[in-house]
Amino acid sequence: xxxxxxxxxxxxxxxxxxxxxxxxxxxxxxxxxxxxxxxxxxxxxxxxxxxxxxxxxxxxxxxxxxxxxxxxxxxxxxxxxxxxxxxxxxxxxxxxxxxxxxxxxxxxxxxxxxxxxxxxxxxxxxxxxxxxxxxxxxxxxxxxxxxxxxxxxxxxxxxxxxxxxxxxxxxxxxxxxxxxxxxxxxxxxxxxxxxxxxxxxxxxxxxxxxxxxxxxxxxxxxxx
Numbered sequence: 348x349x350x351x352x353x354x355x356x357x358x359x360x361x362x363x364x365x366x367x368x369x370x371x372x373x374x375x376x377x378x379x380x381x382x383x384x385x386x387x388x389x390x391x392x393x394x395x396x397x398x399x400x401x402x403x404x405x406x407x408x409x410x411x412x413x414x415x416x417x418x419x420x421x422x423x424x425x426x427x428x429x430x431x432x433x434x435x436x437x438x439x440x441x442x443x444x445x446x447x448x449x450x451x452x453x454x455x456x457x458x459x460x461x462x463x464x465x466x467x468x469x470x471x472x473x474x475x476x477x478x479x480x481x482x483x484x485x486x487x488x489x490x491x492x493x494x495x496x497x498x499x500x501x502x503x504x505x506x507x508x509x510x511x512x513x514x515x516x517x518x519x520x521x522x523x524x525x526x527x528x529x530x531x532x533x534x535x536x537x538x539x540x541x542x543x544x545x546x547x548x549x550x551x552x553x554x555x556x557x558x559x560x561x562x563x564x565x566x567x568x569x570x571x
Contacts (some may be wrong), residue, residue, distance in 0.1 A: 445472025454482035506532040
């Protein structure tokens with residue numbers, strides 16, 4: 348009887364010990380596996396931010412007239428015919444590299460504005476004016492000449508094309524003050540008879556200069 352009880356106690360002790368040992372082993376194995384599992388987790392995905400969008404300025408419309416520089420001999424004669432002085436306000440429409448405005452400022456002390464739709468030519472004009480030392484008397488605008496305010500001009504110079512001159516004529520006659528002088532290289536203004544026409548010999552060919560003065564009451568046919 349005692350032997351049978353002793354055997355029962357021994358079996359019970361062994362079973363409990365096994366359960367305890369098994370429990371400890373499982374717990375240890377769990378603790379060992381957990382860090383490994385965490386280390387194997389993929390690192391957070393880094394999403395690259397798209398580059399900021401830079402808004403480019405809208406390109407200017409196609410120029411009405413190709414860039415052809417006026418020879419210096421013609422520039423000087425145009426300014427002489429217009430009788431420019433330091434009291435004048437000159438606008439050069441389609442100013443290219445700025446040579447008319449710059450020459451007027453250098454030789455006559457004239458304040459001038461060059462207007463061109465080409466931003467590269469406007470930048471070149473500003474650089475040329477700075478090199479010539481007349482930046483304080485000149486300005487160059489990247490604008491459509493048909494949208495430029497000319498009301499304070501006393502002299503306007505042109506080197507455009509016949510159809511552009513005709514299209515521009517009503518604006519000049521309506522916007523410019525009576526007595527304003529207009530000088531055009533090579534091209535006239537249709538029915539508007541010039542007051543003077545001068546021929547100038549350039550390096551490669553002969554050039555024509557047309558000169559007008561804005562009248563007090565322009566004829567109706569010239570305003571069309």
